[in-house]
């Protein structure tokens with residue numbers, strides 16, 4: 001059975017035409033993109049690397065990585081965001097190979113084919129995150145790095161990511177996130193280990209509503225990222 005929730009794919013499809021508008025529902029992704037991109041580049045040195053971006057959506061991260069010299073493949077199961085991502089290449093002049101395929105299916109076709117795999121802000125939208133994580137681990141070559149980001153599950157995350165972002169600050173449309181699908185760092189690291197990955201670093205990403213800035217740091221209580229390495 002396909003590890004995907006049709007209503008999630010539809011939700012991103014319906015909003016896809018606004019993906020590259022920095023003042024749209026995708027503003028938070030635009031705002032965090034330079035931070036996460038810079039971190040990934042510092043960790044792996046993207047130039048010349050073969051990178052897979054899982055759940056790439058409209059291509060914010062994929063294009064950013066391509067602009068830094070990576071050879072990027074972006075996959076998603078929602079058709080419209082991929083269409084927007086392909087169209088945006090005409091504007092930016094970047095090169096990204098976008099495909100509509102699941103991580104699990106690509107792992108069957110191309111095991112160990114990538115130097116680095118990214119899977120950001122996607123795991124909290126799939127029915128079986130552990131299956132996606134294992135597929136990411138199979139897609140990266142032994143010793144390669146995999147990057148995940150998601151939302152922690154605790155009362156503060158509920159307050160900030162659902163009540164704050166969707167209802168008070170209206171940064172995101174209501175219903176963007178389902179609290180029950182948020183993932184604790186302990187769960188993410190356990191699934192990573194089960195998938196043959198060794199967790200290397202967990203980093204928090206915090207939003208300051210006063211300055212309206214995001215920053216990377218130790219506070220993993222709401223948004224966080226995990227870097228893991230595939231075992232040999």
Ligand SMILES: C[S@@+](CC[C@H](N)C(=O)[O-])C[C@H]1O[C@@H](n2cnc3c(N)ncnc32)[C@H](O)[C@@H]1O
Pocket residue numbers: 003004005008009012013029054055056057058060061075076077078081101102103119120121122125126
């Ligand atoms: C919040 S967006 C994140 C986009 C991008 N990763 C980023 O951080 O800029 C989540 C994306 O995951 C995609 N997605 C949801 N379920 C998926 C699945 N099972 N396989 C692939 N992509 C999926 C959605 O279509 C959407 O484009």
